[in-house]
Amino acid sequence: xxxxxxxxxxxxxxxxxxxxxxRLPLDSPYEISxxxxxLLRKVLHDLGGQPDTPVPFTEKGEEDWEMNTYLTCECLGxxxxxxxxxxxxxxxxxxxxxxxGLPYYARWIxxxxxxxxxxxxxxxxxxxxxxxxVRARLEGQRS
Amino acid sequence: xxxxxxxxxxxxxxxxxxxxxxxxxxxxxIEKGLFSADDHRRFAEWxxxxxxxxGSRMVARSWLDPAFKxxxxxxxxxxxxxxxxxxxxxxxxxxxxxxxxxxxxxNTPKLHNVIVCTLCSCYPRPVLGMxxxxxxxxxxxxxxxxxxxxxxxxxxxxLPPDVEVRVHDSNQKSRFMVMPMRPEGTEGWSEDQLAxxxxxxxxxxxxxxxxxxxASQVPKQPKGRNGGNKR
Numbered sequence: 001x002x003x004x005x006x007x008x009x010x011x012x013x014x015x016x017x018x019x020x021x022x023r024l025p026l027d028s029p030y031e032i033s034x035x036x037x038x039l040l041r042k043v044l045h046d047l048g049g050q051p052d053t054p055v056p057f058t059e060k061g062e063e064d065w066e067m068n069t070y071l072t073c074e075c076l077g078x079x080x081x082x083x084x085x086x087x088x089x090x091x092x093x094x095x096x097x098x099x100x101g102l103p104y105y106a107r108w109i110x111x112x113x114x115x116x117x118x119x120x121x122x123x124x125x126x127x128x129x130x131x132x133x134v135r136a137r138l139e140g141q142r143s
Numbered sequence: 144x145x146x147x148x149x150x151x152x153x154x155x156x157x158x159x160x161x162x163x164x165x166x167x168x169x170x171x172x173i174e175k176g177l178f179s180a181d182d183h184r185r186f187a188e189w190x191x192x193x194x195x196x197x198g199s200r201m202v203a204r205s206w207l208d209p210a211f212k213x214x215x216x217x218x219x220x221x222x223x224x225x226x227x228x229x230x231x232x233x234x235x236x237x238x239x240x241x242x243x244x245x246x247x248x249x250n251t252p253k254l255h256n257v258i259v260c261t262l263c264s265c266y267p268r269p270v271l272g273m274x275x276x277x278x279x280x281x282x283x284x285x286x287x288x289x290x291x292x293x294x295x296x297x298x299x300x301x302l303p304p305d306v307e308v309r310v311h312d313s314n315q316k317s318r319f320m321v322m323p324m325r326p327e328g329t330e331g332w333s334e335d336q337l338a339x340x341x342x343x344x345x346x347x348x349x350x351x352x353x354x355x356x357x358a359s360q361v362p363k364q365p366k367g368r369n370g371g372n373k374r
Contacts, residue, residue, distance in 0.1 A: 045262055045263065046261065046262060047261055047262075047281055047284045047285045048259075048261030048262075048284065048285065048287075048288040048289070048312065049261075049285070049288055049289040050285040051285070052281070052282050052285045052286050054293070054297055055280075055282050057275075057277035057280070057282075057283065057297065057298065058276060058277060059275055059276060059277070060276040061276075062273060064162075065159065065161050065162040065165045065166075067187070067190070067273075068165050068166070068169065068183075069161075069165045070190070070273075071183050071186050071187050071190065072165060072168060072169045072172065072183065073239075073240075074186055074190075074238055074239050074240060075172070075177075075178040075182045075183050075186055076172065076177060076178065076239075077238075077239025077240070078178065078182060078186070078234045078236075078238075078239055079177055079178040079182065081172075081177050081178075083239055084239045084240040084315070085315060087240075088262075088263050088315070091263070100281065103161070104264070104276075104279050105161070106161050109161060109164050109165045109168060110164070112168050113164060113167075113168050116168065116171070116172065116177075121172075121175060121177065122171050122175065126171060127167060127168075127171065130167040130170060130171050131163050131164060131167040133167075134163050134166045134167045134170065135158065135163045138158050138162065138163065138166070139158055142156075142158060
């Protein structure tokens with residue numbers, strides 16, 4: 001999506017607000033303790049045992065784009081473009097902000113797009129043009 | 144159950160960038176010959192046909208047929224074929240995400256099993272269908288391995304202290320399903336009758352089967368602090 005300078009400033013401010021309020025230990029310090037080094041090496045997707053408060057466990061079911069994301073990712077695996085281990089690894093490597101910030105299947109489709117670009121199977125220009133085309137088509141169908 | 148066909152008319156749903164991205168990736172992949180539209184359709188047919196009723200069937204048959212139960216507990220992957228599930232489906236090499244060993248976990252009067260995937264969202268789709276959304280949440284993944292009794296209680300399942308709770312963490316090589324104990328009041332029932340009370344949540348381990356509860360029949364009497372209703 002194209003954006004104006006004002007929108008860009010607004011976007012930067014909102015993105016900054018997603019980062020931790022206390023940045024001191026995470027601002028590339030000259031030295032860190034061995035203990036902190038150990039903590040920092042813990043992978044972000046290893047959630048088992050982390051404290052959390054009870055939340056309602058809700059049912060939703062897949063929306064169309066979510067089921068289609070699952071199918072697209074599985075077809076890419078079926079036909080040898082990638083495998084599920086790579087998909088999971090790429091999700092984990094999105095970084096904490098996106099890993100926890102994106103909806104479940106948005107993690108999947110984001111990594112699929114990145115995998116195709118990284119392999120040179122599509123270019124970012126192609127993807128951008130295709131997204132513009134698809135967006136215009138779907139908006140036309142729904143207006 | 145998940146489905147791609149049960150939603151509001153297109154006009155009412157606002158367009159999201161995720162829909163746009165998915166369709167763009169899919170169309171580019173098809174244009175480049177990475178997979179075909181027919182591949183996508185075939186995989187959709189397979190995925191839509193997966194439901195937990197296969198797991199229910201396995202448990203019901205195990206309650207009636209000790210030899211089947213023994214085979215199922217010994218080799219879940221192979222014995223799945225007896226209820227029509229070959230883990231090599233639908234591609235001949237399994238699904239990219241689920242071609243793994245399948246283990247069935249037997250509950251006993253002193254042992255209750257429950258499944259989770261702390262590292263991602265591994266789930267035995269070939270026999271249970273798509274996982275419920277809560278199963279994939281960071282919250283369930285964080286807490287189930289450390290506070291299982293509390294989490295189970297939130298689902299309305301209160302286990303006595305003398306029942307051991309064993310949490311099984313699924314991974315890229317292993318998928319699990321729980322085989323609950325046959326409840327009282329089901330003496331003389333047929334396999335179909337028994338299968339109907341083994342709901343998805345019983346196979347995950349966050350509920351126990353009851354003679355008066357099926358997926359389409361709610362309990363006659365509330366049970367537990369929250370009336371046995373988690374929603």
